[in-house]
Amino acid sequence: MDDYVLKEVFDERLKRVDDENERQNHRLSLVEKNGEALNELVISVKELAMSVKQMQEELKRQGERLAKIEEEPGEKWKKFTWLVFSGLVGLVLGYLSSKLGI
Numbered sequence: 001m002d003d004y005v006l007k008e009v010f011d012e013r014l015k016r017v018d019d020e021n022e023r024q025n026h027r028l029s030l031v032e033k034n035g036e037a038l039n040e041l042v043i044s045v046k047e048l049a050m051s052v053k054q055m056q057e058e059l060k061r062q063g064e065r066l067a068k069i070e071e072e073p074g075e076k077w078k079k080f081t082w083l084v085f086s087g088l089v090g091l092v093l094g095y096l097s098s099k100l101g102i
Contacts, residue, residue, distance in 0.1 A: 005013075
C-alpha cells in the first residue's frame with residue numbers, strides 16, 4: 001500500500017523547509033559580506049606592507065646620506081689639523097735651517 005501524507009503535515013513540513021532556506025540564505029549573505037570585507041582588508045594590508053617597505057628603503061638611503069654629512073666635518077678637521085701640523089713642522093725646519101745656516 002502507498003503511504004499518503006496529509007496535506008496539513010505536508011504544508012507544515014514545506015513551511016519548515018522554506019523557513020530553513022530563508023535562514024540559510026541570510027547566513028550565506030552574511031558570509032559573502034564578511035568575505036568581501038576580508039578581501040578588502042587583505043588588499044589594505046598588502047598596500048600597507050608595500051608602503052612600509054618603500055619607507056624602509058627611503059630611510060636607509062637617508063641614513064647613508066646622513067652618515068656622509070656627519071663624516072664630512074670630521075674629514076675636514078683631520079685635513080685642517082694635518083695642514084697645521086705640516087705648517088708647524090715646516091716652520092720649525094725652516095727656522096732651524098736658517099739658524100744653522102744649511
